[in-house]
Amino acid sequence: MADREKADGSAAWAADKESDGSTRGDACPLARMTDWARLWISGVLQPGDMAVDLTAGNGHDTAFLCRMVGAPGRVVAFDIQHQALQRTAERLQEQGTSVTWTASEGPPAAAPGALLVAACHSRLERYVEGPLRAVMANLGYCPGGDHALVTRTDTTCAALRAALERLLPGGRITVVLYPGHAGGAGESAAVRKLFSSLPPGEWQVMELAAVNRRAAPHLLLAARKA
Numbered sequence: 001m002a003d004r005e006k007a008d009g010s011a012a013w014a015a016d017k018e019s020d021g022s023t024r025g026d027a028c029p030l031a032r033m034t035d036w037a038r039l040w041i042s043g044v045l046q047p048g049d050m051a052v053d054l055t056a057g058n059g060h061d062t063a064f065l066c067r068m069v070g071a072p073g074r075v076v077a078f079d080i081q082h083q084a085l086q087r088t089a090e091r092l093q094e095q096g097t098s099v100t101w102t103a104s105e106g107p108p109a110a111a112p113g114a115l116l117v118a119a120c121h122s123r124l125e126r127y128v129e130g131p132l133r134a135v136m137a138n139l140g141y142c143p144g145g146d147h148a149l150v151t152r153t154d155t156t157c158a159a160l161r162a163a164l165e166r167l168l169p170g171g172r173i174t175v176v177l178y179p180g181h182a183g184g185a186g187e188s189a190a191v192r193k194l195f196s197s198l199p200p201g202e203w204q205v206m207e208l209a210a211v212n213r214r215a216a217p218h219l220l221l222a223a224r225k226a
């Protein structure tokens with residue numbers, strides 16, 4: 001991998017993006033930020049809970065959330081890319097999760113299973129009242145999808161603010177950031193600023209990063225104190 005890497009690590013990290021938006025390059029368990037994100041979420045998510053995936057992509061995180069909340073739980077997953085939601089639906093159906101689609105704004109999902117929302121995640125409040133036990137966001141573009149449909153600073157921050165408001169005490173949120181692609185550094189900085197501003201009396205906020213790879217993905221983890 002090193003021979004394909006630019007000085008800032010960007011080329012390799014972009015080229016090595018897996019279908020769940022994570023990166024490979026190390027066989028070590030928990031080497032991927034997406035693995036750490038799921039580990040953090042799995043510490044609190046219970047059967048019957050409600051969770052949100054702000055970026056459905058290829059459906060790996062949505063499928064994980066659905067397995068964690070089980071048959072009585074609910075997961076709302078957003079994406080602006082039809083192909084991504086289609087892949088997510090297929091993945092969910094393979095694991096036996098019941099799937100509903102919507103593109104129209106309306107009352108929050110009442111039925112158990114997954115609600116796939118074909119809309120920008122910044123419109124979260126139109127689809128989700130909460131309260132939420134867990135929220136995941138894996139930013140950037142969808143590997144194998146349209147790279148032009150990439151997350152953007154303003155809508156990402158709007159979605160995260162709405163998600164943070166709806167998180168239950170004890171609830172957790174993860175954001176995987178990709179500073180290596182065009183626009184990614186600005187988006188990462190804005191999200192980091194947002195999370196840095198959360199009051200420490202109410203929030204525990206941590207960051208996980210490969211400190212020797214400036215443009216590698218990094219992970220923000222936050223928990224609302226119980």
Ligand SMILES: C[S@@+](CC[C@H](N)C(=O)[O-])C[C@H]1O[C@@H](n2cnc3c(N)ncnc32)[C@H](O)[C@@H]1O
Nearest residue numbers: 020021055057058059060061079120121142151
């Ligand atoms: C890195 S992928 C997500 C990977 C996914 N979590 C998984 O487990 O496979 C990022 C996704 O965000 C989607 N996206 C970009 N902008 C968005 C927006 N404003 N609202 C919702 N989804 C968006 C892209 O279409 C893409 O599918």
